[in-house]
Amino acid sequence: MALTPTTATTTSGGAPAAGKSYGSALVLLASLFFMWGFITVINNTLLPHLRSVFDLNYTQTTLIESVWFIAYFVASIPSAKLIERVGYQKSLVIGLLIMAAGALGMTLAASIPSYGVTLVMLFVIASGITLLQVAANPYVAVIGPAETSSSRLNLVQAMNSAGTMLAPLFGAYLILGRSKGGTAEAGAVLTQAERLADAQSVVLPYVLVAIVLVVLAVVIARFPLPAMGSATSRIAKEERHKHSLWKHRNLVFGIPAIFIYLIAEIGVANLFVNFVSQPDIANLTHEQAGRYLTFLWGGMMVGRFVGSALMQRIDAGIVLAAFSIGAFVVMVVTVFTTGPVAMWALILVGLFHSIMFPTIFTLGIKGLGPLTEEGSGLLIMAIAGGALVVVQGWLADAYGLQTSFWLTAVCELYVLFYALWGSKVTNDLSGIKLEDDPFK
Structure with missing residues (x-):
């Protein structure tokens, strides 16, 4: 660790000792989840603003979000190596400074x-968030007793949703609400001077x-963050090589499931403001739509609570199938009405999207046993699927914004396939505990 912890001790297995209070550490870590959720979604109000300032087509607009998610793919492995070199605490600090x-x-x-500079700076911000993701998620899982790890992760994920x-609201007020393009009616043409003035509205929010x-x-x-000890040690390489990740159907089909789901989620969020601003939809200004x-x-926040309650009684795959059907139905309504x-209808898709990422993730690593760590890494890298939202931008330019949401509907069908068949566990290794497994 970067700093010598003074508020926690560890067990012989390396995990922090039970009976200690980690409340203050969790509050601090939850603030990280809040901030990267906050900054990521600011992009959704920033995109229509930049489209107006730079006079972008939909392809160029969605390319902004594609650059954001390319950073997940590019920065994930360097982030892991940095954490290995300097420790989790210093990595969290470096990620925030980036x-x-x-x-x-x-x-x-x-x-x-x-x-161009905007694209570069968004890539920098996303790279910092990637480092936080790689460092904070496993840290939250192990700083307290193992039996409450799911509770801790759900708690901080709720802060991400917040x-x-x-x-x-922040983006609509400080960016769209303070710009000519954000308060003008749909279809209004801005002068060059108005575009330059609008560009300046980004300064204050990002300084804050x-x-x-x-x-x-x-x-x-x-x-003084609690020590992680040896609880995150990787299982010996020669032992891992006895098993193959590719014999696990739930992982093999889970990786594209997350990749494809991200296309749907990010496409809806990025094009939402432009869609509802149209005269034949809600005829709102960008500020109002934001x-x-x-x-x-x-x-999405409500859906996570509902989905979590349902999964106490119903198989997660069945719940995921039901939510994917709901998402498909509301997307069809969005296209035809x-x-x-x-x-x-487009707003409702957030409710149905809510459980998809965490449920696909948990189904994807089910039964991996000693291969769970490697499988988790591949699923996290699949977040880069959000970069392909540029495909929906191209469809919007070529066939119309409303028609482009057929891509989202098709993505929901793949999630349905995964829920009903692709997520079935094969070659279950969950009962295997190797001699040097730190969790046995």
Whole structure:
């Protein structure tokens, strides 16, 4: 660890000892989940703003989000190597500082203004978030007793949802609400001077974000986080090589399931403001539409609670199948209707998307036993599927924005296939405990 912990002891197995209070550490770590959820969703209100400032088509607009998710693929392995070299605590600090540097860089992009610099700075921010993801998720899982690890992860994930729900309000008020493009009616043409003025509205929000990130980095650097000990040690390489990841159907089909699901989730979120702003849908300004985006993310939070309760009594695969059918139905309604019905149908897809990522993830690693760590890494890298949202941007340019949501509907069908068949466990290794397994 980066700093010598003073508030926790560890058991002989390396995990922190039971009976200690980790509340303050969890609160601090939950703030990280909140911040990366918050910053990620700010993009959803930033995209229509940048489309107006730089006069972008839908392909160029969705390319912004593609760059964001390419960072997950590019930065994940370097992040793991950095954590191995400097430890989890220093990696958390470095990740926050990288994000802060990218946020400040966004003010430079606004001052020029430059579409290219904007892409680079968003890649920097996303790389910092990737480092936080790789470091914080396993850390939260092991800093307390093993029997409550799921409770801790659900707690911090709830904070992530809170961040995604509040970000649209922040973005709508400080970005869209302070710009000519954000308050103008759909189809309004801005002058060059108005575009330059609109670009400046990005400066204040990102300066505020950068300040918060730096403060968090300082707090974490000085905080005596509990030690992880040997609980995260990898099982010996020669033992792992006795088994193959590719003999596990639930993992093999789970990797593309997460990849494809991310295309659906990110496509809906990124194009939501542009869609509901259209005259034949809700005829709202971008500022007003940005506020409705809060309902989309709020639905995801509610859906997680509902899905969690259902899974106490019903098989997770069946619940996932039901939610994927619901998502497909509301996307078909979105494509074939107009007015408030189409808008609320698109909002409802957030409710049905809510359980998809965590449920696919847990089904994907089920039965992997000593291969769980490697399988988890592949599933996390599949988050890069969000980069292919540019395909929906191309469809929107070629065939119309409303028609492009057929891609989302097709993605829901693959999730349904995975829930009913692809997630079935084969070659179950869950009963295997190797001699040097730190969790036995």
